[in-house]
Amino acid sequence: DAGITQSPRHKVTETGTPVTLRCHQTENHRYMYWYRQDPGHGLRLIHYSYGVKDTDKGEVSDGYSVSRSKTEDFLLTLESATSSQTSVYFCAISDPTGSSYEQYFGPGTRLTVT
């Protein structure tokens, strides 16, 4: 298994509170991604990072921010959580070299916003 951990694994929070999810990797991969997974929508990209301090938006970035101060850590922050952000969040990593572009996923964080 790729060395990817996510914390916390489960969280229940109230509407309007800030929430930070952490992704930690031990593979020294350059790229890191945050996805959310909801029934009927599949996995959707929130934000991604292509290096330390280098990030970009995905297709569902509204209401989310990210930071990457070290190669191994990628943080996802919900500044003011809403019920529509109840979801399962997955972190992924990749190291595109040559023709190898596959992404490897962490175990996920189940977030419930009440």
Next chain:
Amino acid sequence: EDQVTQSPEALRLQEGESSSLNCSYTVSGLRGLFWYRQDPGKGPEFLFTLYSAGEEKEKERLKATLTKKESFLHITAPKPEDSATYLCAVQKNTDKLIFGTGTRLQVFP
């Protein structure tokens, strides 16, 4: 618009009953097509990457094939442990993946 469609949404098979899952896509500039397996409560697990039409990859009872418009994941003589959701994703000339919604496979003994 770039799109990935998987069918069927759900599939029930008897152990040993071979079948295929479909992933059709409409994207320009395909860089690669990926298959993942996802068990309940876990993250997707990488299975295969296919890069060009005509390419095939195999792993145990699974074989993935690719044409210019679709990919198939063939499951030969499945076992109950093959039960999972299978996800397809495509990558354009960027580093982003576009995922389908998956096929939920159940294999009964």
